[in-house]
Amino acid sequence: MYTIGVIRSEKYRQFYAIVSQIPEGQVATYGQVAALAGHPGQARQVGYALNCLTDEFDIPWQRVVNAKGQVSARAKPIFEEIQKQILESEGIIFDHNDRIELSKYQWKPGDC
DNA sequence: GCAGTGACTAGTA
DNA sequence: ATACTAGCCACTG
Numbered sequence: 598m599y600t601i602g603v604i605r606s607e608k609y610r611q612f613y614a615i616v617s618q619i620p621e622g623q624v625a626t627y628g629q630v631a632a633l634a635g636h637p638g639q640a641r642q643v644g645y646a647l648n649c650l651t652d653e654f655d656i657p658w659q660r661v662v663n664a665k666g667q668v669s670a671r672a673k674p675i676f677e678e679i680q681k682q683i684l685e686s687e688g689i690i691f692d693h694n695d696r697i698e699l700s701k702y703q704w705k706p707g708d709c
Numbered sequence: 710g711c712a713g714t715g716a717c718t719a720g721t722a
Numbered sequence: 723a724t725a726c727t728a729g730c731c732a733c734t735g
Contacts, residue, residue: 606732627717631730638730644716645732661716669716676716 608636609646616647619660622688623704624697626664633706644669651676659683666699 611634619625625633627640636642647658648671659680663669668677681691689702 609732628719631717636730638718639732640717640730641715642717642731647716658716663716664718671716680716 608634608639608642611635612643612646613650613654613656616643616658616661617656618706619657619704621657622702624660624662624666624684624689624699624702625704626699627661627669628664629703630661648672660704662697662699664699666697667695 612630615630615633616625627643628637630643631637631639634643643661647656647661650656650658668680671677681695684697685691689697691697
């Protein structure tokens with residue numbers, strides 16, 4: 598179990614920095630976060646890094662979804678529900694397949 | 710150090 | 723549309 602205070606890798610902090618910039622009502626994909634952090638192709642590490650942020654950090658981990666626009670399955674299924682619930686409260690709509698339209702909600706850096 | 714695992718992705722069939 | 727593959731790299735046993 599790691600916390601943001603003991604993450605050894607500078608790379609992880611970059612991931613967190615990017616994720617924390619995602620505005621409310623928008624989402625980013627794992628690959629996008631990795632690329633913006635300067636580490637393209639390392640989407641898996643993004644997921645791994647976010648796994649340590651389950652709570653009490655000012656990082657909107659719930660705004661990160663996979664390339665299909667779905668909430669990725671993880672160890673504790675309960676969090677998938679929590680994530681969807683939070684996103685819906687931010688105005689994001691899930692369709693009948695528990696998917697969201699990335700073309701509509703995907704975050705674009707600098708898109709103020 | 711090696712092999713397996715994983716909140717992933719892009720490509721191919 | 724689904725299924726499989728290679729590439730990615732930190733973590734774990």
